[in-house]
Amino acid sequence: MRPRQNIIELFSTFIQFNADRFSHWITEPRLRRSLENAITRLEQTENSETFWMLYWYKSWQCESSNFSKSHLTAYLQESCYWAAEKTSNNFGSNQYTLSDCFQIAIANIDTVLKGYNPTQGFPLKNYASAIFSSTIRNLLRDRLEVNISTTWSLLRRISQKRLVESLQQTGLSEEKIATYLLAWKCFKTLYLPEQATGTRKLPAPDQATWEAIANYYNQQRITQLQPGAMEINPEILEKWLTTCAKAARNYLYPPVVSLNAAKPGQEADEFIDSLPETATESLLTEIIAQEELQNRAEQLKHINAVLCGAIVKLDPEAQNIIKLYYGQNFTQQQIAQHLEIKQYTVSRRLTKARESLLLALAQWSQDTLHISPNSNVLKDISIVMEEWLKDNLSNSNF
Structure with a gap:
């Protein structure tokens, strides 16, 4: 997949599938004009994707833009694609293709946006990736149950x-x-x-x-x-x-319909053509300042430091278990055979290691961000922590 090169592409292009694989990026002209107009009105020269992600997210929360959700949907295309590819491969479903899984996930963009909390310092892409993967897994299991039932x-x-x-x-x-x-x-x-x-x-x-x-x-x-x-x-x-x-x-479980499918009785038009026309955008007052962006970048660095430090404090066996589990995708049974220990021991040590990392991250969140670790906060932190472990422990340079 070719990475998108600039802010305009990030927030106005969508994946085009061909033979159930990524083919190219396709630009939605109305979203492109919407973003260009916003850049002109705000006199914004900042090319930070975090700035514009938060801009459209705040706009979506205030319901001041007809295009906010569409811009965020475009922004999360890669996260959705990789979540769909990984989950569909692991699930081994012959009935639902990669593009099917992609559409199943992206249709739940509202769930991602409603559950995301930018004050906790976690990137939207990471949070979305976890929710997309969970959504696809759950729906594939349920659909399989219904489809094979008489x-x-x-x-x-x-x-x-x-x-x-x-x-x-x-x-x-x-x-x-x-x-x-x-x-x-x-x-x-x-x-x-x-x-x-x-x-x-x-x-x-x-x-x-x-x-x-x-x-x-x-x-x-x-x-x-x-x-x-x-x-x-x-x-x-x-x-x-x-x-x-x-x-x-x-x-x-309604059938999945592609946005590029022809409208019934209107073979010349596609569903994607039904996106609303450009509307006048409301300028968000006191939009995210540069200082806030810098603070968020620092927070992300601290999160990495906290989790790396917490892993180092684990005993060698626990470190080995989580590296095999997250870094090499070993099952608990494979880890038990590899380390010559019982599987229930692996399960217990893995759970204890997760709890230690979650506690360290929650403590940092409370001390630094002054966020009380209630059940919702711990749930969000746990989701992002799982994604962090998968992304970082699979890195040979970790």
Whole structure:
């Protein structure tokens, strides 16, 4: 991947995929004009990406710019790409490609921006990389679970709330949703397979069960549905339940659509063309001063020093374990074999080493930045610490 060369590129270009790999950077003209206008109005000659990251982040927080989120989405393209590549390779999914994983992650840009706290001194790119990776992993696991579940297993496991939301998403009337919901309740009541209810491979009910469910529905409709509700047979019942399962799959895990895909019925236009037109930008008062940027650079140096110092204080065995785990991607079992110790010993030592590093970083944060180490702060620090360990312990010059 060719690195972007300047501030204009960093905040106005997006990755173009070809054959599921990075092809080139594509410029969004409206974002480019937006950034050029901001540079002119602010008379800003500072080429620091940190300055402009914080500028657009503050603007996004104040909701004073229609383009702030788009600029930050462009800025985080590399973080999202590398997180998608690493996670998709490790996960080993044949169904979801690198570009699929990229879109899954970048669609959660709001989660990254809402969770990021610039006062803690951690780079947005590092924080975003951790969130993107976590998002992809969790979604791939959940989607795999849904995709390999049969229709009948999915219907037994889904909650009533989720099923109603799924059916509402399809645009069905409230009356129709009520009939589908009653059919689903009757199905759950009478379909009691011998296998454990948590299995993903439940077969369809047999004919006798279908008839029993249909009869039970016809009895319940008299009191639970509006007068005149139609009587159904097993074939209609099966069709309704299949529709419910399809709606649930599409609602819980909608298909990924590329921004470069053609709009339905408008093959000449792409979804990316729907970005809003340039709007007048509001000048943020008292925007980040140069002194603040220098302070942040110093904070990052201190964070590196704190973690390096904390690692040095660990005993040799603990140092060896975390270097093998983070630097060489060894599993705990591989580390145990390599060091000729028990796996539970590796797990215990690894947990203790993490706690020591987290404590050192939290103490520095409290003493230097005067940030109280509450649960949210510790969670953020832990995420960034994990990324730091992966990035730095894999460096042969560490």
